[in-house]
Amino acid sequence: MFAHIRNRLTMLYSGIMVLFLVTFIIVSYAGLIWVLYHEEQRDVQAITEEEAREHVLILKQPEVLPHSGGQEGYNNEGKIFYYVFGENGNQVFRAEPASDLRLNVRDIIQNWNERDGEARLKIFSLPSGESAFVMMCSKKIYDGDHFLGTVFVGEDLTAYYQMLKKLMVMLFAVAIVFLLIAAFIGHTLAGRAIIPIKQSFLRQREFAADASHELRTPLSVLMTSVDVVQTDDESNLSTFSSQVLADMKSEIKRMSKLVSDLLILARGDAGVTTMNKEKFNLYNVGEQVIRILQPAAIEKGIKLELSGINNINVYADKERMKQLLLILIDNAIKYTADGGTVILLLKMVNGLKQAVNITVQDNGAGIPKEQQQLIFERFYRIDKARSREEGGTGLGLSIAKWIAEAHGGAIRVESVPGIGSSFIVTFPM
Ligand code: ADP
Numbered sequence: 320m321f322a323h324i325r326n327r328l329t330m331l332y333s334g335i336m337v338l339f340l341v342t343f344i345i346v347s348y349a350g351l352i353w354v355l356y357h358e359e360q361r362d363v364q365a366i367t368e369e370e371a372r373e374h375v376l377i378l379k380q381p382e383v384l385p386h387s388g389g390q391e392g393y394n395n396e397g398k399i400f401y402y403v404f405g406e407n408g409n410q411v412f413r414a415e416p417a418s419d420l421r422l423n424v425r426d427i428i429q430n431w432n433e434r435d436g437e438a439r440l441k442i443f444s445l446p447s448g449e450s451a452f453v454m455m456c457s458k459k460i461y462d463g464d465h466f467l468g469t470v471f472v473g474e475d476l477t478a479y480y481q482m483l484k485k486l487m488v489m490l491f492a493v494a495i496v497f498l499l500i501a502a503f504i505g506h507t508l509a510g511r512a513i514i515p516i517k518q519s520f521l522r523q524r525e526f527a528a529d530a531s532h533e534l535r536t537p538l539s540v541l542m543t544s545v546d547v548v549q550t551d552d553e554s555n556l557s558t559f560s561s562q563v564l565a566d567m568k569s570e571i572k573r574m575s576k577l578v579s580d581l582l583i584l585a586r587g588d589a590g591v592t593t594m595n596k597e598k599f600n601l602y603n604v605g606e607q608v609i610r611i612l613q614p615a616a617i618e619k620g621i622k623l624e625l626s627g628i629n630n631i632n633v634y635a636d637k638e639r640m641k642q643l644l645l646i647l648i649d650n651a652i653k654y655t656a657d658g659g660t661v662i663l664l665l666k667m668v669n670g671l672k673q674a675v676n677i678t679v680q681d682n683g684a685g686i687p688k689e690q691q692q693l694i695f696e697r698f699y700r701i702d703k704a705r706s707r708e709e710g711g712t713g714l715g716l717s718i719a720k721w722i723a724e725a726h727g728g729a730i731r732v733e734s735v736p737g738i739g740s741s742f743i744v745t746f747p748m
């Protein structure tokens with residue numbers, strides 16, 4: 320149980336950490352891209368303005384212009400490039416980008432329809448399969464009102480993009496490392512946090528076991544004393560005193576049952592109960608339990624039946640199995656109206672593994688859907704007064720559940736109010 324709480328705390332802690340780290344990475348990465356984008360956009364727009372201004376004079380003297388787009392050297396390995404076109408669209412100057420970008424850049428220029436002076440990011444794929452990123456801008460060149468030509472300026476941002484990609488991978492790698500460290504720290508801290516809870520829980524469990532154990536002796540002394548008084552002074556006692564003694568005896572019996580039920584559960588919780596498993600025929604145990612409870616059934620006019628195969632050899636704790644059958648059949652008799660029927664059905668089922676199936680079926684009061692899970696909790700009773708009247712402690716089904724689980728099995732209920740209930744226990748052979 321504590322390992323489960325510890326793991327859940329660690330998962331919660333790591334989950335919050337993942338959320339925090341991923342949000343941090345996304346926000347800072349998006350912020351970085353935004354800043355870079357606007358910075359580069361501004362840069363390229365500024366260079367375009369400058370080139371347009373510089374080329375006014377040159378374009379005004381057509382006699383000095385080269386005939387077919389003279390190449391001008393830009394000492395930046397083609398990172399920044401530009402093309403100048405004259406008034407009739409012929410290329411007059413160029414400083415070209417890296418060779419693998421040229422075709423696409425020319426294509427972009429041919430299809431350019433952005434606003435004058437506005438830089439735009441253009442993305443295209445290279446023959447190598449990689450993506451290329453260029454920020455481009457165009458500006459019309461005027462001398463007063465006279466149109467002289469157009470300049471296109473671009474900047475190759477592919478290297479930035481690749482750097483950002485590497486940064487992203489690195490950030491995620493760092494995040495994973497941090498997450499592992501956080502999970503480790505979280506696990507250690509959760510372990511420390513539950514130490515006091517664990518200690519107080521264990522103390523409480525010990526207390527329940529000790530208290531139930533210590534209560535048994537005075538209760539049996541009380542019982543014997545009442546017996547002695549009853550046999551000794553029967554003739555001298557008034558009717559009232561006899562009734563008081565009888566009531567005392569019944570309350571002591573109830574309390575002894577409660578204490579012994581509590582002790583079973585407390586010992587089960589503390590893990591000190593060992594299952595004395597042996598091979599036996601479950602059908603014979605079923606017959607024995609039916610014999611024990613037959614008088615109670617007859618008293619209420621209830622038909623108590625045993626059905627199923629008469630040779631089910633199981634490997635289990637015989638006494639605990641008997642106790643489980645006693646609890647379920649006793650409940651079925653208690654919560655079924657006079658004249659009803661209770662059936663104990665024993666069979667084997669073949670699933671992934673061979674399993675034993677015990678069903679106790681009655682046509683009694685039934686259990687509302689919303690209470691079907693709650694009845695297995697300690698001291699939970701649908702009708703407290705009725706349970707008390709019937710001598711119930713509210714611990715029977717908790718013990719039945721514990722026995723089923725201690726055998727690697729499970730217990731469940733199928734019930735329709737007013738029609739009846741079936742308690743089904745399944746455990747592996
Ligand atoms: P109790 O000692 O009160 O019988 P249990 O743990 O055995 O305690 O059962 C818990 C509650 O489940 C009971 O108080 C009763 O309300 C309900 N219950 C158990 N068995 C049946 C049944 N066969 N039919 C209807 N209700 C049942």
